[in-house]
Amino acid sequence: MAHGEIFLKKNEDKRLRQGHLWVFSNEIDTTRSPLEQFAAGELVQVKASDGKVMGTAYINPQSLICARLLSRKGNLKCGVNFFKERLTTALVLREKLFDKPYYRLVYGESDGLPGLVIDRFGSVLSVQITTAGIELRKDSLITALHELFSPTAIVLKNDNGQRQLEGLDLESHVVHGELPDPLVIEENGAKFKIDILGGQKTGWFYDHRASRMLLATMATNQRVLDLFSYTGAWGIPAALGGATEVVCVDASEGALALAAENATLNGVENKMQFIRSDVFDYLKQARQDGQLYDIIVLDPPALIKRKKDFKQGYEAYRRLNQLALQVLAKNGVLISASCSYHLSAENLHEILRSSGRHIDRHLTFFACGGQGGDHPIDPAIPETAYLKTFFCTVSISL
Incomplete structure (x- = not known):
């Protein structure tokens, strides 16, 4: 069966030629290829305005990302x-x-x-x-x-x-x-029960694996605070790595219940505390109480979901990092991450710089992390790179 055709407007084929796979609805020449003739999910041949075949894509006329290329060949069979x-x-x-x-x-x-x-x-x-x-x-x-x-x-x-x-x-x-029941996985030598149907996304976040491993190697005799802990993916390796105490803070009761089960599964339940709280509230209270932690993991969910939420999200990241630095012990380590695609590594870098200056501390990066190799980045598709992590050591001002 021959595929239908969509024609791009003049000069709208550049991104595809560079290796990207997306076609936006405003890039399609709808006079030559009216979108209403296509059904959602149908395969189409994508052509540049001069008729050159760019490849086979599937189309959804209702969606802003209107077509996604599956192959550079024009006659793909997708079975x-x-x-x-x-x-x-x-x-x-x-x-x-x-x-x-x-x-x-x-x-x-x-x-x-x-x-x-x-x-x-x-x-x-x-x-x-x-x-x-x-x-x-x-x-x-x-x-x-x-x-x-x-x-x-x-x-x-x-x-x-x-x-x-x-x-x-x-x-x-x-x-x-x-x-x-239970479904148990292994990561960095730790075991975790996961809840696929009730959990977030696919049920587990593999993307920080390498950064968690680095945390575990630094955790000996440290007091660790794991913020937005979810089911303990950072906190448990830290406890196994020799932390004296790990405090997990999350707003979700279900996530913390699973984290507590995971602590028991790994034999570290006596080192761990699980606190259900809003992270902002917890940090404000900890500062008032004069609590200090040697290592703080700050791995929030995406606080900027869409470009238009940038200003508000940026401000939330800034406040979180500043509050975390205020409960960090002398010569402590802050591991600050963002999985928001719209918050760039440069943005997070700047938030950490200004937060360190704001509270008059000397902050340096000693390691940077990102998504693991099972989340490979396509150099032509910036959207495939979303995770950034800075390992900061923080001492008194110079």
């Missing part, structure tokens, strides 16, 4: 074999990096599968489909996953705002097998 090929390529990288099957197996555009994220939890796969183009082909995808991985369970994790933008349902469900 089981296509998925098997892309999944196999993705797997080769993960197997180079990790000796156990706990990692992000597919990271969207970077793995040539826009609209798809898959996390591998041993024999369980948590699949997040965010576009109509992948949703329409999920049977082929699931067949490919069966043939390559023989998973004991596959979960479609659909409770995601991006699906809403694409007009897709938000109901998460197990489409194959059944979830083990």
Whole structure:
């Protein structure tokens, strides 16, 4: 079956030529290719205004990112074999990096599968489909996953705002097998129970793995504060690494309950405290009480979801970092992270510089971290790089 065609306006093919995979609705010449003739998720051939074929994409006429390129070839067949090929390529990288099957197996555009994220939890796969183009082909995808991985369970994790933008349902469900209870994964020698259906995103955040490992090596005899602790992914390795005390603070009761179970699972429950609180309130109170911590981990959820929230989000990051520095012991370490794509590394760098000056401390960076190798960055797609982490040591002013 021949694909329909969309023509780009003059000079709108530059981003694609440089390697990006997205076509925005305002870049399409709608006189030559009226969008209403296409169904959401349908495959189309993308052509430059001079008729040169740019590749095969799937389209969603209702969406701002109107088409996403799957291939530079103009006649792609997108069935089981296509998925098997892309999944196999993705797997080769993960197997180079990790000796156990706990990692992000597919990271969207970077793995040539826009609209798809898959996390591998041993024999369980948590699949997040965010576009109509992948949703329409999920049977082929699931067949490919069966043939390559023989998973004991596959979960479609659909409770995601991006699906809403694409007009897709938000109901998460197990489409194959059944979830083990408990489902336990391993990261950096620590074990974690995870809740795929009730948890955020795919149920676990693998992206900070390398930074957590660095924290664990520094934690001996330290008093550690883990802010926005979620289920203990930072705090537990710190306790295993020899911290004397780890305080986990989060607003979610469910996350903290799981964190407490994880502490017991790793035999560190006697070193850990779990406090349900708003992080801003907790830090203000800790400052009033004269509490000091040797290491503070500040890893908030994305505080800037959209470009228009930038000012408000920037201010929240600034206040958090400033408050954290005020409860940091002399020669302490602040690990400050941001997963907001719209807050650049330069922005976070500047927040830390000005916060250090504001409270008259000498702050230096001794390490920088980012997303792990199972979240590879496509150099042509800036949106694939989102995570930044600064390891700061803070002493009295010079």
